[in-house]
Amino acid sequence: MGRIFILELEGRVYKCKFCKTHLALVEDVVSRAFHCIRGKAYLFNNAVNITVGESVDRLMLSGMHTVADIFCCCCGQIVGWKYEAAHDKTQKYKEGKFVLERGRIIDGDSIDHGADSEFFIDTRPMSDGEDA
Numbered sequence: 763m764g765r766i767f768i769l770e771l772e773g774r775v776y777k778c779k780f781c782k783t784h785l786a787l788v789e790d791v792v793s794r795a796f797h798c799i800r801g802k803a804y805l806f807n808n809a810v811n812i813t814v815g816e817s818v819d820r821l822m823l824s825g826m827h828t829v830a831d832i833f834c835c836c837c838g839q840i841v842g843w844k845y846e847a848a849h850d851k852t853q854k855y856k857e858g859k860f861v862l863e864r865g866r867i868i869d870g871d872s873i874d875h876g877a878d879s880e881f882f883i884d885t886r887p888m889s890d891g892e893d894a
Contacts, residue, residue, distance in 0.1 A: 768836065773788070775788065776869060776870065777870055779867055780834065781834060782868075785841060785862060786806045786808065786867075797823075798842075800865050800866075802863075802864040802865075804861065805859055808860065812833060812835055815832070815833065817830045824850070827853065840866070841867065844858075845858065846858075
């Protein structure tokens with residue numbers, strides 16, 4: 763197994779709620795209108811410091827998609843999913859993009875209120891639906 767190199771982003775960032783690892787730039791948000799099993803989620807053009815799980819087909823509110831759960835590379839927490847393929851041509855804009863669940867990320871400018879004390883591992887799939 764190779765060494766993990768953590769990328770520190772410059773600018774305003776979203777971080778993993780559990781370990782504060784940088785995950786995405788605020789400027790890379792494509793949409794804030796997505797939802798998942800635990801609440802709101804954001805669609806991003808890019809995400810860093812993640813590992814990508816196995817691709818699976820999932821039926822979502824907008825149709826069938828091939829997605830892969832994404833995990834923080836430092837703490838292993840599920841933070842969202844990546845769209846690998848959209849089966850409907852109207853949903854192709856999502857391919858290659860990342861969804862981060864709002865409840866699992868914090869704005870880099872936020873005050874830390876002890877999120878580490880809430881740490882738990884939740885292995886439920888994240889990609890149960892979205893609103894485009």
